[in-house]
Amino acid sequence: MPSVLENYSSLTPTSPRKHILAVLQSAMNDARQALALLKTLGRTKAVSDLIATQKNLSILRVLFLHYRQSDPEASNEALRCVANALLLIERGRTLWVDEDVGGSEVVIDMLRRSSSPDQIFLACRILFLCTASPSLSSSYITTLVGGTTSTKTPTIVELIGSNLDSLTAACQSGASMSKEAMTDLLKFTFNLLNHYPKLVPCNPQDPLAQPKETEPKVIGDFWNTRLDGLLPPLLRAFNTLPLPSPSPLSAPLSHVIHCLITIPCSLELRPVWFKGGASETSESPALGSPGSAFSVTGHEDRNESSKTGPIERALSALSIHRRSSSSRPSSPPSPSLITSVDTLSRAYTLLDLSMEHYLPGNIDVDEPSIRDKCRQEGIYTLDDAISPVTVLLSRLCLSYEDAKVRVREWLLPATLDRTSPLELRSDLLGRCIRFLGSVYHPRLKDAVGEMLFAICDSDAGVLSAYLGYGNVAGFLYHKGVMAAPPRPSSTAAPSSTPDGTPIDPITGVAVVNDEGPDMTEEEKEREAERLFVLFDRLERTGAIRPGQNPLRQAMQRMSGQ
Secondary structure, three states: OOOHHHHHHOOOOOOOHHHHHHHHHHHHOOHHHHHHHHHHHOOOHHHHHHHOOHHHHHHHHHHHHHHOOOOHHHHHHHHHHHHHHHHHOOHHHHHHHOOOOOHHHHHHHHHHHOOOHHHHHHHHHHHHHHOOOHHHHHHHHHHHHOOOOOOOOOOHHHHHHHHHHHHHHHHHHOOOOHHHHHHHHHHHHHHHHHHHHHHOOOEEOOHHHOOOOOOOOOOOOEEOHHHHHHHHHHHHHHHHOOOOOOOOOOOOHHHHHHHHOOOOOOOOOHHHHOOOOOOOOOOOOOOOOOOOOOEOOOOOOHHHOOOOOHHHHHHHHHOOOOOOOOOOOOOOOOHHHOOOOEHHHHHHHHHHHHHHHHOOOOOOOOOHHHHHHHHHOOOOOHHHHHHHHHHHHHHHHHHOHHHHHHHHHHHOOOOOOOOOOHHHOOOHHHHHHHHOOOOOOHHHHHHHHHHHHHHOOOOHHHHHHHHOHHHHHHHHHHOOOOOOOOOOOOOOOOOEOOOOOEEOOOOOOEOOOOOHHHOOHHHHHHHHHHHHHHHHHHHHOOOOOHHHOHHHHHHHHHHHO
C-alpha cells in the first residue's frame, strides 16, 4: 500500500481536487505521516519560510511535547521539521529561542533527558543552528552559558560534558547515529567556545592580545572560566574515539580537535592538559618534569562535584581510571597504541598517520594526485584536514617545555640518519620539510613551519642547525629572517652526528669527505639533482628571486651558447 508521502508525490497540477483533498485528509489522520510529509516539504526554502514563523514554530513545539510519550517518532518528526526550517531560514533561529515560542527549553530538556543518539542529534542540530551566528544570537549564547546556578540543575557545560562521554562510548560500540550525534554536539560546543569569550568579559591569554575597542577578539586569545569544564570530556573523546576511515582526521574526531584548539594551554589549565606519571594521590609533575606526560582518562566522580572551582571539578573528572607511566617515552607511539591516554602522543600519531595516508612514500606534497585523493574522500584540502592537529601540537609545544622536548626527540632524535637528504625522507620529518616549500597548501605549510619552529625553541638558529638553512630559508624569510642566522650557543642544536661527522649547515646532511674530481658520474648526477631541488624550493618559497638561482643562471648560459 502506498505511503502518504508516495501518494502526495504522485499528485500533479492536473490532479482532481477531490483526489488532492483525499490525500491530504489521509495525512491528517496520521500525525507521524503528516509530520513526515511536512518535513519532506520543508526541505524547500519556500515551505520552510512558512514554517519559520512564531505561530507555526509554536505549533511544532506543542506537537513535539504532545507526542513525546505516546508516539516518540512523531515527536521526533516535529523537531526535524523545525531543524529543516532553521537551516534554511535564519530568522527562525531567533524566533525558536524567543520566550514566545520557548523552543530552547524544549531542546535543552531533551538533551538532559535523552540517551538516544537520534534525539541528541536533533537537539544538538537545532542548538548548533541557533548559536551559529553571534550577530543573531549573542544574548542567547550569553544566557545559555551563564545560566543556572542551581546545584540541582546542570549547566549547559555539564550537559555537554555528560553527553560527550555517553556518545564517546556509543561511538566505541558502533551505535547507530552516534557519530552524527557526536558531530553536531561538537559543532554546538565549538560555537560556544568560539563566541562566548568574545561576548563577555574574559581573561587575555597574552598581555599583548588585548585588542583595541574597534578590533574583534581573536579566537583562543581570550578565555572565560565558565568554559573550563568542557576540557576534560573533550580530551577523553580525543584520546578514545575510534579512528575514522578512510581519513584518520575526519568527523567526529576532527571536530574534537577544532574545539580543543580554542581552549588555552594556560598555567591554570595545565593540570588538565598535562597529567603526569604520578600516583593517584600525587600532585601533578612540575612544568618540564622528565617523567611527565599528557594523559586524560576516566569519568567524573559525582561525589566530587561539591568541590569548589572549575579546576578542581576538572581534575576530579580525570581522577578515575587514570593510568600512570614511570618515564617519558623515548620514541613516538606505534599505531597499535593509538588509544593511548597520552594526549601529546595521540596528537603526534594522528599527524603522522594522516600525512602517511595522504602522502605515501616521499611523494611531492603538491602532486595533483594528493588533491584528487582529498576530493574522493570528501575533504576539500589538506589545509582543512591536517592543519588543526598541527596547530594543536604547536600550541602544546609553545606552552609546555616538556611537550616541546618530547616532540623534538620524536621528530629530530640525536640518532637521526643524516646520510641522505632530509627533505626526501619517507617519514613525518621528510613530509614536514617538503611542506615548507608547498604552493597548494598555504595554511598547512604555515602550520607545519610554526610547529617545527616551536620545537626548536622558537629560534631561527636552532631550526637551521637541525634542518639545514636551505630547507627552512623560505619559512624564515617570511618571518623576517633575511639571511642565514648565526649558529646558536644552545647545546641542543647539533653540529655533528653522534659519530662526530660534521653536519652541513645548509643541507642538514652529514658531510662526506669526497673530493669533487673523484666522484663518479652517478654521484655527480645525484648531487646535481639534490642541489637543483634545493634551489628550486628556495625559489618557489620566495627566499630567492629567479634571477638569483645559480643553477637557473648556469642553464641559461648553457642554452645561450
